[in-house]
Amino acid sequence: MTKNAIRIGGASGYWGDSAMAVPQLLAGGSLDYLVFDYLAEITMSILARARVRDPEAGYATDFVTAALAPNLGAIAAQGVRVISNAGGVNPVACGAAVRALVEKAGLTLKVAVITGDDLLPCAAELAQGGLTEMFTDEAFPPVDRIASLNAYLGAFPIAAALDAGADIVITGRCVDSAVTLGACIHAFGWSREDYDRLASGSLAGHVLECGPQATGGNFTDWECVAARIAEIGYPIAEITPDGDFTVSKPAGTGGGVSVGTVSEQMLYEIGDPQDYALPDVSCDFSQVTIMPAGPDQVFVSGARGAPPPEKYKASLTWQDGWRAGLYLSFYGLDAARKAQSFADAAIARAGAILGKLNAPPFSETSTEILGNECQFGTFGQSRDAREVVLKLAAKHADAAGAGLLLREAAGLGLASPPGLSGFQGGRPKPSPVIRLFSCLCPRPMVDVRIELDGKSLDYAEPPLGNARAPNPVRPEPPAKPDTSSGSVRVPLIALAWGRSGDKGNHANIGIIARDPEFLPALWHGLSTDIVTERFAHFLEGPVERFYLPGSHAINFLLHDVLGGGGIASLRNDPQGKGYAQILLATPIEIPTLLAQRFNLTEAMA
Known part of the structure; x- marks a missing residue:
């Protein structure tokens, strides 16, 4: 029933x-x-x-x-x-x-x-089939480095x-x-x-x-x-x-x-x-x-x-070297310049040792000075911040190579610019770089089984049928708002809510109008060019924009913006969780009459 x-x-x-x-x-x-x-x-x-x-x-x-x-x-x-x-x-x-x-x-x-x-037993078969990454077309990773493979x-x-x-x-x-x-x-x-x-x-x-x-x-x-x-x-x-x-x-x-x-x-x-x-x-x-x-x-x-879809999506994780990093703080005069000087010295010292050992160099290094001028556009604190946090990280083919950065950073403690501080709890350790590989696998390869208290149930996946999803009909975007009687600029956060997150190496930013009347201004004030500019420091791919009229919302998809994403990334925010907070500071032009009707004059940029 x-x-x-x-x-x-x-x-x-x-x-x-x-x-x-x-x-x-x-x-x-x-x-x-x-x-x-x-x-x-x-x-x-x-x-x-x-x-x-x-x-x-x-x-x-x-x-x-x-x-x-x-x-x-x-x-x-x-x-x-x-x-x-x-x-x-x-x-x-x-x-x-x-x-x-x-x-x-x-x-x-x-x-x-x-x-x-669990498709790990099928990894060799999938590799031999020439399967490539569904978003980047990268080759299948070495089978002996695969940690997990699941549909x-x-x-x-x-x-x-x-x-x-x-x-x-x-x-x-x-x-x-x-x-x-x-x-x-x-x-x-x-x-x-x-x-x-x-x-x-x-x-x-x-x-x-x-x-x-x-x-x-x-x-x-x-x-x-x-x-x-x-x-x-x-x-x-x-x-x-x-x-x-x-x-x-x-x-x-x-x-x-x-x-x-x-x-x-x-x-x-x-x-x-x-x-x-x-x-x-x-x-x-x-x-x-x-x-x-x-x-x-x-x-x-x-x-x-x-x-x-006709196929299952599968998620493969594999080890691609090692990474190491740490956080330190600098405070007082010229804190940001002192932090940058320290980071440059630590990377140079560790790199020199790698060279003497005839070891390969770091495959990637990352220096982020948090509390300094925001790296995303022009919104953030000024360069004369009196207290900053330095995040320093590197990748290397082996654990010892990655660990050199940690060792040499610690060794600079008595040779650094003044103002170095931080909460001490022992030196961090290198960790594996785990990369994500997304692919599609045939449904017959996945043998779904159900066991109930020791008894196997007779189960078969319901057939898909012959129908396939049609290409979506895109909704007509809103007309540009009328600003003939004047306009003002207000920060996006006064007009919208925002939430962001990760999709592998991509990030999405959802923007929802607080009132449907704000949506035309949001659509025309937040172009893909604007979003590209805000995230130019990290963005390596295009930006897509989608319209959701039912919820008065816009969704942006930023391709290749997370430095690999997850624990393949050296970024302070490898999953893009704070990206919406960056975008919400963007000034948006709206009609003056609209701003007055919603009492937004105090929020004017």
Whole structure:
């Protein structure tokens, strides 16, 4: 029997998220499901290294020890079902640990484990097939350097495990939103061809997947929620059979749910909003509307779907040398020039030693002086800042070479310009450079299997059919605003919210108009040329711009801007999390009458 609605709590956004989420959601959520997202490309490489050291490791242990162990009794008593990708690169071991926990607690919860995403045994076959990186066309990396290779599974295996009676479902690598979509498919009986509903369920999962980022975390208007940020509520989505959903949080918790918080999360880490491709559906979020529905509640509708891609996306991580870096501070007169002099000397010293050893030079060095003039355009502190932080880093083919920079930087401590300081906790150590390689693999190569308490379930992925996603019809952008009666310049933050994140070596910046009347000025004031100029210091590729009229938003995709991204990068912000904050300082020209009507005169640039 199909339910009228299901309530799903988003209890984890990454490996290391707070343990406060589960008891909070159980106490105030009236939930049907708890979903947990632990995995990112960096996490997969860390878990893969852990499994090499210990065959029983390789999963998110916090899921067992912090999320389930203290709360398993309440989960069972309330009949809440749990779905998690905590399996990482070893979902079987994670399932065994959870079953041991259930047995110790004297409970009868059924635990399902989904496997098939791990393609590491197929690495040589894929390499021989001439497979290249899907975004850069780079050659397949050396097989002996690969740390992990996983296909992004979809939601139908999760639904099948729930159909079979699983109370707890553990997967390896799946798309982040699949843990939510799987619950929807099970509860509502959605089919492979229910594309709009699948897209809506995926959007609900996308909103939940980063936990409190939907309830005030990382929010542009952070001061609105700062007073009780320590008690921030985790998000809840109440989803109906047609896919529309309401976002809320447990009563009495901190943070806040608003059009701004949920809109920011919708745009977080997406590229083309009309071609958000997942294993189960290709999503179009351009016409999604996000409306107030009560205190700390918003209603989301309007997602559209089309057939999914013919192939699975796979994520490969591989080691490409070593990196080393450290932070130091300089304060007092000429702090920035002193920091730059120190950095130049440390790199020169280490480079000279490499030369004497006939070793290759550093493959890349990075010097960032934080607190100095902002590196992105002209917005930031002045060059005469009296206190700065120096971030110094380098890459080398081997660990000893990378470590030379750390050694020589430490050795300059008594020979540096005056004003050197910093919190000391021992010299940092070199770490592997882990690069991401994204590719497409044939679906038949992925053998999805489901095991429920020792019994293998009979499962086959639903066929895709012959239909393919059409090319998106781009919405007509807004007309240029009329400034014939005069115009003024105000900072973008007075007109919009913003959120940014990473897509491999790319970054996206979502800009959402605070009021629909601001959108024409935003569209015409934020060209790709303007964004290119703001990020010229790091930008190596083009900038794309997309229009989302439903949510009064614009999404920018900046190609090749993160220095490799993740732990392949030497940047202070290798995932672009603060890029929106840079762009929000941009002055935007708006009609004077509009500024007066919205009392924006005090914000004039």
